[in-house]
Amino acid sequence: MNAPHKYLIKGVSVLGRPKTDLLIQDGVVAEGDAKGAEVVDADGLVALPGLVDLHTHLREPGREDAETVESGSRAAALGGYTAVCAMANTSPVADTAGVVEQVYRLGREAGLVDVQPIGAVTVGLAGERLAELGAMATSAAAVRIFSDDGHCVSDPKLMRRALEYVKAFGGVIAQHAEEPRLTEGAQMHEGEVATRLGLTGWPAVAEEAIIARDVLLAEHVGSRLHVCHVSTAGSVEVLRHAKARGVRVTAEVTPHHLLLTDERATSYDPVFKVNPPLRPASDVEALRKALKDGVIDIVATDHAPHAVEDKECEWAYARPGMLGLETALSITLSVLGEDWDLIAERMSRAPARIAGLDGHGHDPVPGAPANLTLVDPAARRVVDPAESASRSRNTPYAGMTLPGRVVATFLRGTPTVLDGKAVK
């Protein structure tokens, strides 16, 4: 590719501020001579720091029919992302230096976003003994986040050991908070709708009990804990309490938990089956408030592509999970409104800090690495699953009209998306 390495983004509003021109040169936002630069007309567009997703399932190795590092990276770039953290529940599991290095290398080869592998906490996600955390940390992938996501590290002694272990190198344990004994056979949120539909419930306390235990463990050993996909009002209260005590805990919420409720299950359409399950409106309200006031630190997609045969079947047999990368910004925009500074904080700066991705999460101002995205806030689009860059089609937003459109994304000064289309 012989793209010019100089771009002039003309008439852009950086985070809603008055219009300006941004010169992109040699991988950074520059000042100086724009002569010879390719002009990008950014009239009406808002520049944000490139988004960072702390929770992405890329399915490679093992389920390349559902997603690959490359297809997921393309979906991410189209969604405005410049970095994603790839979850470890692949096949083989990312529980060794070899597998995390493979995912890291595939990310570099795709070259559409920075792919930062997450390592498993336990061997094979089996919850029995710790994986090679140190070897993954010192590998070429330099893993800092460890998670058994998809499964909860439910053994408190193992969880304690993991928290202690990663403290030495500034790592963090990202917990999928689900007490497995309380969710046996669970199909959806335990509540009125589940009773009506006759489906086994996933009670809020299964999440809240683990978060309560883990913030106490994190406090006890002085380590960092991150809570994946927080979904209940009770979890928010536990987190609020822990943060007030000074516990080193951060938390994420997904776009779908900010928008959709358990009422969706009445359709019996498995596209709405997800872990943790969609919750009632009162929880959605509490999550929105917590995202605004900072008890929840970030929006993370939990992009979970699944092949057609795993999704278009009976509810009980369908795999949980939904797509998220290409719609996350639009949904966050509809929830938070055009508060660009807050959106940048929750979708770029804070996740970059938590993940330790130093090159990301910087506002696009002179001197910063040129990882940025240009958004048209006035655009509206109807979600069409067939248009997704993902290999899977399990978006819960099909047919919905969403605000905002990503027009361009730059990774270290090179466009990955231009005119709303992937460059490669």
Ligand SMILES: NC(=O)N[C@@H](CC(=O)O)C(=O)O
């Ligand atoms: N969220 C989901 O429902 N599914 C995820 C696993 C997970 O995030 O727990 C998946 O890997 O498919």
Ligand SMILES: [Zn+2]
């Ligand atoms: Zn999970």
Ligand SMILES: [Zn+2]
């Ligand atoms: Zn997940």
